[in-house]
Amino acid sequence: MRVAIVGAGVAGLSCGQALLSAGAEVHWFDKGRATAGRASAKRAFGGHVDLGAQYFTARHVAFREQVERWQQQQLVAPWPAKLYSFAEGHLQPSADDIKRYVGLPAMHSPWRSGLPEQAITLSCRIQAMSYQQGWQLQAEDGRSFSGFDALVLALPPAQASELLTQDEDLRQQVPVSMLQPCHAIALALSEPIAHPATAVFVKDRPVSWVACNSDKPGRQSDSQHWVLHFNPEFSQQQLAARADELSLLAQAELSLLFQQDVLVTQSLHQRWLYAIVDAEQGAPGVLISRRFPCVVAGDWCLGGRVENAWLAGQQAAKAVFHV
């Protein structure tokens, strides 16, 4: 069985790895220059900076077993963050004590481990798909790929929807506006912040998350640096904002949170167009076509978060054998 997976983020990689283990032949396509999607980190500040996924939890037993294997391979470590919350102008320690993990040395490390490089086509935006006996895929640059028995769309819902022109029934089930945007900014500081907090959940401010990336286990770095996520409402409203504007705002937020001046030496911006699940829209589950051997999967199928991306990928792999 030959399976094409469009989207090599956490869900797509999880699905493909499960299919490989089950003996299928797998090929991934991704428009990005690297795998792991929102879990991919950027090289900067003398190491890797996690601009997307900040950590992950392991509530589900199957994922916990996977995380344990990764820990043995030193691809994952617990992150004993000093967690605070900021609300109504007050910064205080958080009672939240759920176990958080990060990839080593960067967030993408566990997902990329053991991938067969020759089975991955990067910088390749699939623009059209059609089914006649097998699947045929057309990339924007004119390349054509064919002979797949099944297809997994491991994409944000808006992008999956665009490809499903042949399958109106399935397309109708895709919640196109479910993933909300997120502006992420990383700031390298000339002086470390003098405060015990290493991660802060923020309320009622433009930012919703602040974390000291250089505090995470196994991170190399030439200076203390922080990652800030702007909340979905702000990110949506300022969707086209420039990196320099956002950096200044992030600096001001950091300063306000910790009540001290911060001097920024370098900054980094990433706009995630499709990042945060809108929980009010529910969770549709992994979607399976009734017309073609095609499955649609992503974190958004199960309510968002890294762990659910992995689980959705596993479910999609099972579904592939029944389509």
Next chain:
Amino acid sequence: MRVAIVGAGVAGLSCGQALLSAGAEVHWFDKGRATAGRASAKRAFGGHVDLGAQYFTARHVAFREQVERWQQQQLVAPWPAKLYSFAEGHLQPSADDIKRYVGLPAMHSPWRSGLPEQAITLSCRIQAMSYQQGWQLQAEDGRSFSGFDALVLALPPAQASELLTQDEDLRQQVPVSMLQPCHAIALALSEPIAHPATAVFVKDRPVSWVACNSDKPGRQSDSQHWVLHFNPEFSQQQLAARADELSLLAQAELSLLFQQDVLVTQSLHQRWLYAIVDAEQGAPGVLISRRFPCVVAGDWCLGGRVENAWLAGQQAAKAVFHV
């Protein structure tokens, strides 16, 4: 007044030209490498080949006046096609005698004439837009553009919809699946076809249109060549088909229509993802936001066809002054 127009197809160019005449400052953005969208021709076979729009009509008085001006500038000429229809296996002359025009020397020529080159940014896919006092646009390659008082999305509905994340009300009005795909194939022949027909409307076959491009006025060419359009149903079903497969099919169709062998020396393929209006979905008109100074326009607003793209652009320009 500074206006950004995303999409430099016929509607976008028409809109921008009208705005320029009214004294506005206009900037166009297009993801393609050239302007005129579906009216753009490709360089091939020793000249230009019209793979998209095949001709245009001028039913509306305002457009007729525009076409007359273009005729005086030798940018447009009538195309006295020898029109046939093919149905139930029979090829016969068509009674249709509406006046058809083509651009000179290529279909895109009139639309591109008089464009201020410095006001056009090509190969630039706008990925996000947000409004705060003025519009800010973000391109996929990271470039940022700001300071626009109004914005016109002159795009296929699916692409306009993707950008309208800030304006759910307007997004709901965009008929995302209204434009159907079209595979276009051009075939250069070693021997001319021995038949008087130069254009054929085809029924009940995979192709719906066949025309002798080298017969059009003012076309340079090193051989007789024909353009075939596959119908929306076939194009949808075979959306990811390869160029070589489609060329063979087109050759067989041409042979069947004219009941003679045709020998192909070169072929050319273009897949239009969004091409033909699904007339059953009605015509929503030019769409105007109630929240932001933003207008959405395209041929699909008025039922499709080149003339309606031009008219929609003119209407959008008027609307811009009232948003």
